Amino acid sequence: MINTNLASMKTFYGHVEDIDLKIIRxxxxxxxxxxxxxxxxxxxxxxxxxASLIDLSIEWKSLFHGSIVGEVVxxxxxxxFTKDKVEPKDVARDSTDxxxxxxxxxxLRINRFEIKNGMVQxxxxxxxxxxxxxxxxxxxxxxNLRNSYDxxxxxxxxxNATALVYEGDLRFDAKANPLSDAPTFDMSAELKNTNLVKxxxxxxxxxxxxxxxxxxxxxxxxxxxxxxxxxxxxxxxQDLDVLGHEDRNDNFLRKVWEGFVGGVGxxxxxxxxxxxxxxxxxxxxxxxxxxxxxLTLANVLQxxxxxALQPSIDNEISIGSVTEKNExxxxxxxxxxxxxxxxxxxxxxxxxxxx
Numbered sequence: 001m002i003n004t005n006l007a008s009m010k011t012f013y014g015h016v017e018d019i020d021l022k023i024i025r026x027x028x029x030x031x032x033x034x035x036x037x038x039x040x041x042x043x044x045x046x047x048x049x050x051a052s053l054i055d056l057s058i059e060w061k062s063l064f065h066g067s068i069v070g071e072v073v074x075x076x077x078x079x080x081f082t083k084d085k086v087e088p089k090d091v092a093r094d095s096t097d098x099x100x101x102x103x104x105x106x107x108l109r110i111n112r113f114e115i116k117n118g119m120v121q122x123x124x125x126x127x128x129x130x131x132x133x134x135x136x137x138x139x140x141x142x143x144n145l146r147n148s149y150d151x152x153x154x155x156x157x158x159x160n161a162t163a164l165v166y167e168g169d170l171r172f173d174a175k176a177n178p179l180s181d182a183p184t185f186d187m188s189a190e191l192k193n194t195n196l197v198k199x200x201x202x203x204x205x206x207x208x209x210x211x212x213x214x215x216x217x218x219x220x221x222x223x224x225x226x227x228x229x230x231x232x233x234x235x236x237x238q239d240l241d242v243l244g245h246e247d248r249n250d251n252f253l254r255k256v257w258e259g260f261v262g263g264v265g266x267x268x269x270x271x272x273x274x275x276x277x278x279x280x281x282x283x284x285x286x287x288x289x290x291x292x293x294x295l296t297l298a299n300v301l302q303x304x305x306x307x308a309l310q311p312s313i314d315n316e317i318s319i320g321s322v323t324e325k326n327e328x329x330x331x332x333x334x335x336x337x338x339x340x341x342x343x344x345x346x347x348x349x350x351x352x353x354x355x
Contacts (some may be wrong), residue, residue: 002016002019002030002104002105002186003015003016005100005104005206005343006035006101008236009038009101010038010046010094010097011037011038011040011097012033012035012036012037012038012094012097012098012101013036013038013045014033014034014036014101015034016030016031017031017032017033017035017318018031020254020329022252025057025058025060026057026058027055027057027058028054028055028056028057028136029056029354030051030054030105031052031053031054031055031078031090032051032052032053032330033049033050033051033054034049034050034051035048035049035050036048037082037085037086037090039085042134042214042354046082046085046086047078047080047082048080048352049077049078049079049080049139050077050078051074051076051077051078052074052076053074053148054072054075054105054107055068055072055073055074055075056071056105057071058070058295059071059111059112061112061294062111062146064131067111067146069109069110069112069146070106070107070108070111070112071110071111071112071113071114072106072112072113072114072329073114073116073203074114074115074116074118075112075116075117075222076117076118077115077118077119077138077150078118078119078120079118079119079120079121080119080120080121080122080123081121081122081123081129082122082123082124082125083123083126083131084126086140086268088181103114104307107279108144109146109169110145110146111133111143111144111145112139112141112142112143112144112187113140113141113142113145114140114144115138115139115140115141116144116162116226117137117138117139118137118138118139118140118163119134119135119136119137119138119194120135120138121133121134121135123136124205126203127176127205127206128204129201129205129264130201130205131201131202131205131206132201133147133166133199133201133202135164135165135170135171136163136164136165136252137162137163137164138161138162138163139161139162139163139209140161140162141158141159141160141161142157142158142159142161142185143158144156144157144158145157146178146179147177147179153289155175155177155179155184155185155319156175156177156184157176157177157178158173158175158176159172159173159174159175159176159187160172160173160174160233161173165194166194166195166197166198166199167193167194167195167198167260167277168191168192168193168194168195168215168216168217169191169192169193169196170189170191170192171190172187172188172189173187173188173189174186174187174188174327175187180225182224182225182226182227182286183224183225183286184224184225184226185222185223185224185231185320186223186317186318186319187221187222187223188220188221188222188307188315188317189219189220190217190218190220191216191217191219192217193215193216193217194215194216194217195214195215195291196211196214196215196216196237196240197211197214198209199258207333208326210242211240211241211242212239212242212348213239213240213241214239214240214241214242215238215239216235216236216237216238216263216267217235217236217237217238218233218234218235218236219234219236219314220232220233220234221314221315221316222317223316223317223318223319223321223322224286224322225322226323227285227286227287227324227325228283228284228285228286228322228323229282229283229284229285229286229297229322230281230282230283230317230321230322230324231281231282231283231317231318232275232279232280232281232314232316233279233280233282233284234280234314235277235278235280236257236263236276236277236278237276237277238276240276243308267317284327293321308330309340
């Protein structure tokens with residue numbers, strides 16, 4: 001029955017090897033499942049999802065609280081996005097098939113979801129060189145997604161995840177209210193010590209540069225409620241080298257471009273710590289996100305010539321900070337280039353004209 005449904009989907013094709021019933025604990029297991037994206041014209045299939053084992057069961061913890069909800073544990077899942085064939089926007093558009101399949105597999109509402117040793121992959125088969133990057137060893141636990149217990153807590157649901165990204169450690173933590181009318185959550189994420197050299201095919205394909213040395217980190221916090229959000233993202237690059245002895249055989253134009261990229265890195269690098277970093281804050285409504293460009297530029301220059309940003313989460317974003325009415329402080333560049341529109345104050349241009 002399941003294989004019939006998997007084979008009859010409009011935009012996907014799938015197959016399972018076997019199904020085992022676990023009657024005592026109210027569960028069943030799907031052994032070796034895969035799903036491919038079908039081309040609507042040629043019917044050619046592109047790998048999209050696979051897993052060695054999916055366990056679907058009743059969540060007994062919620063049952064003791066009077067709620068009948070489900071629990072899903074996915075072992076060894078692989079999710080692959082292929083440029084121009086299987087992209088996130090395409091999956092979102094074709095999600096009807098996937099939703100119907102999930103309803104068939106798990107008629108109960110899912111309250112707990114776990115991933116063991118997962119992988120997400122991105123492939124661009126048309127680029128030169130071919131791009132094939134991945135995030136591995138994904139461990140994820142999402143709990144209380146249907147708010148089946150702890151109903152008095154403002155953010156009852158939680159998601160905690162870790163992964164490996166080319167020698168770098170990724171950690172993601174979030175709390176949310178999945179049943180609120182507007183997105184309500186408080187999340188933080190950090191990526192530490194990713195080896196940029198291992199991403200060279202990506203850089204060569206899209207930026208035409210070679211990275212000979214460098215480590216990358218990313219730190220972010222975001223919170224949202226009542227259709228408003230606030231947060232920041234803080235990228236950190238250490239020991240960056242994009243032009244070295246390895247590039248001696250590159251052609252002249254490539255050397256010029258790599259030299260320019262390396263030069264920009266040197267300009268914005270904190271020399272004492274050999275670190276390039278900035279902090280980009282953002283806030284606004286969920287239907288109109290905005291980023292303060294001037295503040296971003298000021299932070300880059302401040303990091304370059306005054307102090308290096310510490311590579312860590314700042315723990316300054318929370319649900320309580322989303323709707324705080326903090327007046328934006330004008331940066332040095334805003335004071336120079338922007339016009340003051342308050343009564344009784346004149347712009348630099350006005351003062352010049354009067355003189």
